[in-house]
Amino acid sequence: MFCVKCGSHTKKINIPDDIIKRDVCTVCAHVHYKNPKIIVGSLPVKNDKVLLCKRDIEPSRGRWTLPSGYMELGESLEEGSKRESLEEANLKYEIVKLYGTYSIPRIGQVLFIYLGKIMNDDYHAVAETSEVRLFQINEIPWEEIAFPSVDFFLKKYVEDYNDGNNFKFHTNYSELIST
Ligand SMILES: [Zn+2]
Incomplete structure (x- = not known):
């Protein structure tokens, strides 16, 4: 997917203290949380x-x-x-x-x-x-x-x-x- 802040590519990674992989922007590091x-x-x-x-x-x-x-x-x-x-x-x-x-x-x-x-x-x-x-x-x-x-x-x-x-x-x- 693409970052909602800067439009760059995101990557699914583990961030500290979080058990679910998140889509994180490869440029600005914005974390895209998805909730119900x-x-x-x-x-x-x-x-x-x-x-x-x-x-x-x-x-x-x-x-x-x-x-x-x-x-x-x-x-x-x-x-x-x-x-x-x-x-x-x-x-x-x-x-x-x-x-x-x-x-x-x-x-x-x-x-x-x-x-x-x-x-x-x-x-x-x-x-x-x-x-x-x-x-x-x-x-x-x-x-x-x-x-x-x-x-x-x-x-x-x-x-x-x-x-x-x-x-x-x-x-x-x-x-x-x-x-
Ligand atoms: Zn970004």
Whole structure:
């Protein structure tokens, strides 16, 4: 790759006290750290129904997802997840709790999902969404879910709902480790 500061070639080397090889500029010695991206989203609920958005963009166009997207600089997790629901579904919700995290090390992404209580009735499809709908838990279109992370949180929601609305904190990795 090329240095973001001076445009010269970089080289992957070990720098002191660091276990991961870094791309270091061969001219100005700038170290290029690469870190995961944060995705913020929500699982919005009203009268025990969950709100899903049908994606109008690739990947997974035509499949159902939770309102979510990349966190922006200058905002908190909470602000980011609320912004995404507004941008994708004109949806306003109150945060009930941080419902869980979902790590995808292979592509360097971490997802934070908030359980939300829907506050408005005029939610509708915007921009990257073609349809917004509330689903009873026995109507969730399991065969048409966009991503494994969405499937994970919807399954946890159904489990917690059937456990008497006992909404716990979930992460895909701690649960793998504890089994
Ligand atoms: Zn450089």
